[in-house]
Amino acid sequence: MPNTRDDSAPAHSSSTFESSVSGELNSGESLSDSNFSVQSAGLTDVGLEREENQDCISVNPELGVYLVLDGMGGHQGGATASRIGCEVAAEVMQHGLASGRAHGELLVDAAKQAGARIHVDANRHSELHGMGTTFVGVVFANPQLAYIAHVGDSRAYLMRDHRLSRLTEDHTVVAELVALGKLTPAQAHNHPHSSVLSRNLGGLHTTNVDLSELHLKPFDRILLCSDGLNGYATQGDIEKIVDGAILPENASADLVELAKRGGGGDNVSVIIIDVGRHNQSSNSNSDTERLRRDGAQAWWKRRKLFLRVCSDMGLAESSIAAGLDKSEAISLLAGSYCEAVYHDLNNTSGVHVWTFADSLVTAWLGKSSSYPPLRELFDTLRAASLAVCEDLSQEDQDFGVCLEIAVLRSLVVGEMVIGSQMSTRIQKLSAEIAATAPSTELPDATFSGNPTIPFGDFEARSQPLSDLSDDVALALETSLSETKAALSLDHNPYLAIVLSAANESALDHNGKQEMSGTARELYGNHLLGESELNTIVAALDKARVAQLSEIRRAPTTDSGAQRTAFYLLSSAHQILFHALAMIVIEAGKPTSDRLQELQQETERLRLRVSRNQDILAHDVDIDTVEEPSP
Amino acid sequence: MIARSNAQVFESLRTAILRTLVASRHSIDDSFAALAEETVRRHFDSALRQMQQHLHAPSQKALRHFVSQWSAMLMGLGLVPRSILRAVVTLGDLVVQTSKNTLPPGPGTNLFVREIVRMNFATARELVEVFQQDFVAEEQSHAQY
Numbered sequence: 001m002p003n004t005r006d007d008s009a010p011a012h013s014s015s016t017f018e019s020s021v022s023g024e025l026n027s028g029e030s031l032s033d034s035n036f037s038v039q040s041a042g043l044t045d046v047g048l049e050r051e052e053n054q055d056c057i058s059v060n061p062e063l064g065v066y067l068v069l070d071g072m073g074g075h076q077g078g079a080t081a082s083r084i085g086c087e088v089a090a091e092v093m094q095h096g097l098a099s100g101r102a103h104g105e106l107l108v109d110a111a112k113q114a115g116a117r118i119h120v121d122a123n124r125h126s127e128l129h130g131m132g133t134t135f136v137g138v139v140f141a142n143p144q145l146a147y148i149a150h151v152g153d154s155r156a157y158l159m160r161d162h163r164l165s166r167l168t169e170d171h172t173v174v175a176e177l178v179a180l181g182k183l184t185p186a187q188a189h190n191h192p193h194s195s196v197l198s199r200n201l202g203g204l205h206t207t208n209v210d211l212s213e214l215h216l217k218p219f220d221r222i223l224l225c226s227d228g229l230n231g232y233a234t235q236g237d238i239e240k241i242v243d244g245a246i247l248p249e250n251a252s253a254d255l256v257e258l259a260k261r262g263g264g265g266d267n268v269s270v271i272i273i274d275v276g277r278h279n280q281s282s283n284s285n286s287d288t289e290r291l292r293r294d295g296a297q298a299w300w301k302r303r304k305l306f307l308r309v310c311s312d313m314g315l316a317e318s319s320i321a322a323g324l325d326k327s328e329a330i331s332l333l334a335g336s337y338c339e340a341v342y343h344d345l346n347n348t349s350g351v352h353v354w355t356f357a358d359s360l361v362t363a364w365l366g367k368s369s370s371y372p373p374l375r376e377l378f379d380t381l382r383a384a385s386l387a388v389c390e391d392l393s394q395e396d397q398d399f400g401v402c403l404e405i406a407v408l409r410s411l412v413v414g415e416m417v418i419g420s421q422m423s424t425r426i427q428k429l430s431a432e433i434a435a436t437a438p439s440t441e442l443p444d445a446t447f448s449g450n451p452t453i454p455f456g457d458f459e460a461r462s463q464p465l466s467d468l469s470d471d472v473a474l475a476l477e478t479s480l481s482e483t484k485a486a487l488s489l490d491h492n493p494y495l496a497i498v499l500s501a502a503n504e505s506a507l508d509h510n511g512k513q514e515m516s517g518t519a520r521e522l523y524g525n526h527l528l529g530e531s532e533l534n535t536i537v538a539a540l541d542k543a544r545v546a547q548l549s550e551i552r553r554a555p556t557t558d559s560g561a562q563r564t565a566f567y568l569l570s571s572a573h574q575i576l577f578h579a580l581a582m583i584v585i586e587a588g589k590p591t592s593d594r595l596q597e598l599q600q601e602t603e604r605l606r607l608r609v610s611r612n613q614d615i616l617a618h619d620v621d622i623d624t625v626e627e628p629s630p
Numbered sequence: 631m632i633a634r635s636n637a638q639v640f641e642s643l644r645t646a647i648l649r650t651l652v653a654s655r656h657s658i659d660d661s662f663a664a665l666a667e668e669t670v671r672r673h674f675d676s677a678l679r680q681m682q683q684h685l686h687a688p689s690q691k692a693l694r695h696f697v698s699q700w701s702a703m704l705m706g707l708g709l710v711p712r713s714i715l716r717a718v719v720t721l722g723d724l725v726v727q728t729s730k731n732t733l734p735p736g737p738g739t740n741l742f743v744r745e746i747v748r749m750n751f752a753t754a755r756e757l758v759e760v761f762q763q764d765f766v767a768e769e770q771s772h773a774q775y
Contacts (some may be wrong), residue, residue: 162727163654236716239657240723287735371762401740405726408747415754416719422761423712429768500668517706521672 038140040066041248042271045256047228048264054078055226055269056086056133064140065093066271068154070226072200073131077122081131081202084121085114089137103139104147104211111135111149111201111209118202132202135209136168136224138273146214146222151207152197155230157242158214159221164239167212171199195227220275221248225255228268232259241349246292248272250347257351261358287402288348295403296345302388303338309384310334318380319373320364333360337381341410353410357417365421378414385411471561476506476569479550486546494522494539498576502547505572506565515572519579523587536580544573636745637686639733640725644678647728651721658720659713673704677721684749690756697756711761718757722750 040061046053054071056079067089071082092110097103114135122131134152141147148156153170169175174191176198177183188194201207214222223242230238237258245251251272259268311330315321321329340352364374385407393400480503487495501518522536551566634642651674656663662670680696701714725746733739 161650162724163650164657234659235657236659236720243727287730287740371765375758398737398740401737401744405740405744405747408744408751409723409726412719412722412747412751412754415751415758416715419715419754419758419761420712422758422765423710423715426761426765426768427710429765429772433768433772496668497672500666504666517703520706521676521703 038064038273038275039248040271040273041252042066042068042269043249043252043256044226044269045228045260045267047267048260050265050267052079053267054082055228055267056082057224057269057271058086058090059271060090060093063093063097064146065090065097065137066139066222066224066273067135067137068224068226068269068271069136069201070134070152070154070228070267070269071131072133072197073122073128073202077128077131078133080121080128081118081133084118085133085135085201088114088117089135093139097139103141104149104213107137107139107147107149108209108211111137111151112206115151115201115207116205119205122202130203132197132200134197134226135201138214138222138224143275144216146216147211148214149209149211151209152200153195153227155223155225155227157223157225157238159223159239159242160217160219162243164223164235164242166235167214168210171197171210173198195231216275218275221251222271222273222275223251223255224271224273226267226269228264228266229255229259229270231266232262232264232268241351242272244348244350246288246348248274250349254347254349254351257355261351261355290399291345291402291406292348294399295406296342298392298399298403299338299345299388299407300342302391305391306338306384306388307334309387310380313380313383315377315380318377319368319370320360320377333377334381334384341385341407344410345406350410350413353413354417357414361417361421365425371418371422374418378411378418381414382411472564472568473507475551475561475565476503479503479547479565479569482550482553483543483546486550487542490542492535492539492542494536495543497522498539498543499547502543502569502572502576505575506568515575515579519576519583522580523583533584540573540577540580544570547573635686636742637682639729639742640682640685640746643725643728643732644682646732647725648675648678650724650728654724659709659716661709661713662717665707669707673700674717674721676700677718681721681725681746681749685745688749690752693752694756694759697753698760701757701760711757711764715754715757715761718753719750722746722753725750 038061040059042057042059044053044055044057056067056069056071058065058067060066067086069082069085069089071078071080071085073081089110092113093106096106096109101109114133118131118133122128134150134154136148136150136152136154136156138156139147148167150156150168151171153172154168155170156167157164158167172194173196174183174188174194178185178188183191199207221242223238233255238255241254241258242251245254249272252270255270255272256268259266307330310333311326315334316324316326316329318329318333321333324332336356337353340356343352344350360377361374386404389400389404389407391400392403480499483499484496487499497518501515505515523533547569548566551562551569648671652667652671655665655667655670677696677700680693680700684693701711704714704717705711726743729739729743729746733742
């Protein structure tokens with residue numbers, strides 16, 4: 001048998017808290033009724049680069065209180081701040097809840113008292129001067145209501161209906177500048193000080209603490225984390241794990257592993273709190289539960305079959321296994337993959353297969369750019385996986401289908417890894433080409449660079465977006481909504497696309513590029529016949545006439561704005577029509593070239609036929625008649 | 631009662647899946663968050679229609695044609711290959727989740743989900759093949775300079 005998750009856990013220190021509660025909260029409301037229960041698990045880890053863990057977490061299911069703190073302030077300071085903060089806040093919560101204080105207000109007070117205590121200690125001890133900590137905490141008031149308080153950039157997320165949404169806004173200098181409109185989100189993303197906090201506990205004696213209410217539904221899952229998670233993993237990847245893992249302890253362990261896979265450059269802490277989720281797993285997710293319980297075992301039981309198929313298909317002869325003897329190759333490639341699938345089945349995640357594929361693909365593409373051996377390897381692993389599923393189907397057909405679904409998803413993960421690495425390489429090459437290309441001018445043949453229809457002033461807009469007045473924008477928006485209402489009964493499927501594209505283009509001085517995309521989509525997404533092309537042209541006509549009429553009709557006090565909007569919109573429609581015409585010409589060019597050739601050939605043959613007719617008419621020897629050339 | 635075909639089952643789920651996809655586009659990838667809602671809706675709608683067509687009459691050639699065209703259009707909107715692949719995988723995951731949550735549990739649903747996952751794998755593979763071709767083309771361009 002492979003190692004259990006605990007056995008295979010990395011050697012560096014981690015603290016784990018796991019809990020399951022079905023009792024009374026001190027609010028007096030029951031957590032043990034059939035519709036509601038809370039399960040939770042927390043994990044904090046030093047990560048891969050830091051020497052000290054300056055995060056601190058507290059999981060108290062009896063009180064329904066959960067805290068994550070991320071300390072800062074040099075050697076010792078950060079760890080001390082988060083520890084003090086955690087202890088003080090937990091103590092305040094315990095006493096306050098016992099005395100019946102309101103939950104939300106109490107959580108804010110706990111954070112403030114923690115901040116005050118850290119501030120005092122920092123001023124007392126010079127080596128701790130400047131220490132502080134972030135804070136994110138949840139307290140359950142009753143089964144349907146929780147409060148979330150936070151300071152800094154530790155976060156709370158909610159997983160509901162398979163979607164992960166963030167519940168807290170980071171308190172960073174950059175985020176506040178964005179809120180004030182002094183930076184755009186794009187500028188903020190690349191800002192060198194994007195992680196500088198605007199608030200923390202301990203920096204000042206009193207701190208503003210944000211508080212929000214969360215109305216809960218059964219099967220909700222809450223995630224609290226330090227920035228060691230979201231700084232090293234995308235929200236999409238976090239979402240997959242939080243959504244997919246059956247148990248909170250699996251989710252928290254996989255999230256920590258995800259952060260490390262992303263570099264692990266910071267301490268990472270997570271707490272997962274489930275609301276009634278285990279009821280779901282025992283009912284609607286029974287297949288998933290069965291896969292986790294029995295599927296992993298069934299897969300592992302057929303390990304030899306998996307390895308044998310891989311061996312029979314010549315996996316050891318793959319160039320990826322060059323330099324290894326046969327048993328080493330089978331063990332290293334097939335054995336490791338088989339074990340990764342086992343762990344992922346056991347944990348209802350894709351992390352282990354991802355890690356396997358990522359290491360393999362990185363190593364292979366690092367020394368060779370050859371893709372076919374990778375494809376062959378993954379095809380072999382797929383064939384062996386399907387052989388295992390087929391074998392299981394002999395015993396239990398439906399369970400075999402369930403296992404095939406799970407192993408195919410593992411294989412999709414493999415494709416995802418290969419594609420991601422290729423994406424990086426393509427982007428790198430494109431950047432190199434752009435840097436070394438001798439000229440930035442577009443070649444004449446480029447679609448957008450060689451207009452066949454003169455547009456005069458329409459080609460270069462003199463009206464950049466920033467110069468558009470509110471009146472112009474309003475006139476355009478009003479025209480769009482009025483036109484949509486006026487044409488709502490028209491069933492032309494392309495109308496909505498044309499209307500929106502023209503309006504977007506009119507509002508945006510870079511709209512021409514977007515028009516190429518829109519035209520390509522209008523034409524290329526549907527293998528067009530003549531009638532569909534006519535429908536598109538009809539949509540273009542209707543949209544243009546209706547939108548321009550609405551602009552004329554719009555009541556506005558500023559006739560200049562009306563004229564500008566009219567000009568921009570008519571320009572947008574012309575550009576869209578031009579773009580579509582070019583796409584049609586482009587698509588028809590091969591046929592048109594061939595037609596021209598055929599025309600020339602026909603003309604040549606006609607000449608010969610006519611010459612031969614003349615010869616025959618004059619009763620000349622048949623041998624002099626020209627043979628048609630092949 | 632006559633059993634519904636996989637394409638018919640998919641048809642019954644398509645609107646709900648599209649709504650969820652558009653609503654959760656921010657969690658697919660940052661670059662999807664930057665696109666207009668209508669643009670995202672159009673592209674996902676065409677992908678879902680292609681999936682339905684594939685369930686009705688599977689054709690690897692048609693799938694390749696669609697994947698190639700779809701990815702080119704998304705790249706035209708500024709998306710990188712990784713984001714497009716992520717969208718394909720998310721789309722497959724979401725169809726699986728919606729099916730499991732909506733359809734009655736049992737062997738019929740499992741067989742339907744298996745077809746979806748098989749198709750999702752085939753689509754991801756085709757996309758990787760398209761990227762490989764792009765990469766080779768980029769390498770050739772690079773060699774010219």
